[in-house]
Amino acid sequence: SIVSNNNNNNNNKKKNNNNKKTLRLARLLRYSxxxxxxxxxxxxxxxxxxxxxxxxxxxxxxxxxxxxxxxSEYLIGERPLPEQTLAAALIVGGEVIVSVWGDHTTDADVTLAEVEESYRDPALWGYFAGIALWMCLLGYWAMRPPRSHPSLRRFAWGVSGGSVTGLQNFLKDSLTIMKRAKVAGVPRPWYLPLFMALGMATAFGGLLLLSSCMRRYDATYSAAAYVGSFVISASIMCQVHYDTASNLRGVVNYIMYPLGLIVLLVGVLVLVHETKEVKSAEEEEEIPNIDDTSAEGERDGMPTRRMEGMTEPLDPRMDDDDDDAPGNPTGGYLA
Structure with missing residues (x-):
């Protein structure tokens, strides 16, 4: 028995050391x-x-x-599936097509007066209004109870960050204003700080929404949904604000540029679909803190909760904001 206890102690020490190494690696990856x-x-x-x-x-x-x-295979031990590799190839192919046949115009000839005039365009304000209404709809879907329309909730969290980040006009026009004011030798206009603030708000706001999505769903789905919505939102903004179509040269460009976007988005959709198939069992739920279920008891190594007089294993992926779940009279986890 003494030998057995010593072996158990050694095994526990090895497990603790491995856990510490894993924790250090996780922190390094997180901070990076x-x-x-x-x-x-x-x-x-x-x-x-x-x-x-x-x-x-x-x-x-x-x-x-x-x-x-x-x-993913080298960092988190997940070997990519053939479909995921195909999706990555489609994405790269779409990017190459866009880079060759896309809009290569610059802001070298743009004046401060033209920048100001562009923000008086009703079409641009219509785009802003549409984005505002779209974000309100996504917020409504995202705040629904987890078991009510789970696909809509997943979709809303996935595309909200990219939709906001697509407002790249504030960042681009801020840089244009600074360059044109320096070249013209005139003071920077009063609205430059406003543009810079809006540019930072949309960029960091999109990243915060992406991080919130990653807390609830796997990284592959979160990144794919973010990229797809970002490309669509930014492309619409560029067409409305910068008139991208008029800057394309030749019939070939008019064909290849949209084709490149389509190929890229097909790759994103393949990645989203494949992720959904693999992760279907945990499609909807956010992983709660283990402390939230510590008082529930255990059965077969799983936390449990009581529902309608019965003790059931608690799904560790259950979203901890599911306060209105049927049969849970306490409104959430039992204390």
């Missing part, structure tokens, strides 16, 4: 991701905006999905 999303990505985006239009840059956000598929 936070730095990349919060600082490096916006900084690179600002630099790129000086040389290209949002209609050309937005599709390249699909590289996020490519990196997830390529490195």
């Amino acid at each position: 991701g936070m730095i990349g999303m919060t600082f490096l990505n916006p900084a690179c985006c600002v630099v790129a905006m000086n040389f290209a239009s949002p209609s050309l840059l937005a599709p390249f956000s699909g590289l996020t999905l490519v990196w997830i598929v390529l490195f």
Whole structure:
């Protein structure tokens, strides 16, 4: 028995050491991701905006999905499926098509007066109104109880971040205003700080919504839905605000640019569909904190809760905001 106890102690020590290593790795990956999303990505985006239009840059956000598929096996031990590899190839192919046949115009000839005049366009304000109504609808769907229309709730969380981030006009026009004011030797206009604030708000707001989606669903679905909605939102904005179609040169460009967007979005949809199939059992629910279920008891190693006089295993993926679940008179987890 002494030998058995010693072996158990050694096994426990090994498990504890492995858990500590895993925790350190998880923290390193988390902080690296936070730095990349919060600082490096916006900084690179600002630099790129000086040389290209949002209609050309937005599709390249699909590289996020490519990196997830390529490195998931090495970082989190998930081997990509053949369908996911195909989706990554479609995304890269769509980006190459857009980069070759897309809108390559710059803001070199734009004046401050033209920037101001563009914001008096009724079509742009119609786009802003449409985005506002769209976000209200997504918010309504996202706040529904988890078991009420789960697909709509999942969809709302997935596309909300990309829809907001698609408002790239504030960032692009802020850079244009600063360059044109410097070239013309005139003071920067009073509305520049407003544009910069709105540009930062839409960028960081989209990242916050993406992070909230990742808390509820897997990273592949969250990133795919974000990229797809971002490309669509930014493309609509560019057509309304910058008249992308008029800047395309030749019939081939008019055919290939939309084709590139379609190929990219098909890759995103393949990734979303494949993720949904693989994750169907945990489609809807947010992982609660283990402390929330500690008082429930256990059965077969799983937390339990009492429903209508019965003790049932508690699904660890259950969303902890499911306060209105049928048969739960206490409105949530029992204390």
